Amino acid sequence: MGLTTNFLFALIAIGFVSTLAEDLTKTQDGSxxxxxxxxxxxxxxSSAFHYYKCCGDLNKDCCFNLQTWVIVVLAIIVLCIIASVVAGVIRCICCGR
Structure with a gap:
């Protein structure tokens, strides 16, 4: 139980420190x-579709990131397209048009 508890505390501490570091880089106007x-x-x-995060050497660069919901929507669209193509091929093979 001790190892699991220590691991959970470490994960919580990492999340807290990263959130604190992001809060320190934002100004009052949100930039x-x-x-x-x-x-x-x-x-x-940032916008509803993307945001920027500090990255690179010494966290001195701004890196572009898509919002999570945008990635999920794009993945769903790609899966629907793939499923449509597979269903079309199966229909073509089975129906013998």
Whole structure:
């Protein structure tokens, strides 16, 4: 039980530290600075479809990321297209048109 408890505490601590680090890079107007406000690079504004996160050497670069819901919707669309193509091929083979 001790190892599991320590592992869970480590995961919680990592999540807390990463959230705290992101909060420190944001200013009052919501803009993101990497690595620190006014001394680093100001990231472009985020939207409902994407956001920026600090990355690279010393967290001094802004990296583009898609919102999670956009990735899920794109994956569903791709799966629907693949399923449609497979169903079309099966229909063509089985129906003998």
């Amino acid at each position: 993101m600075w990497c690595p620190i406000p006014l001394a680093g690079t100001r990231c472009p504004d």
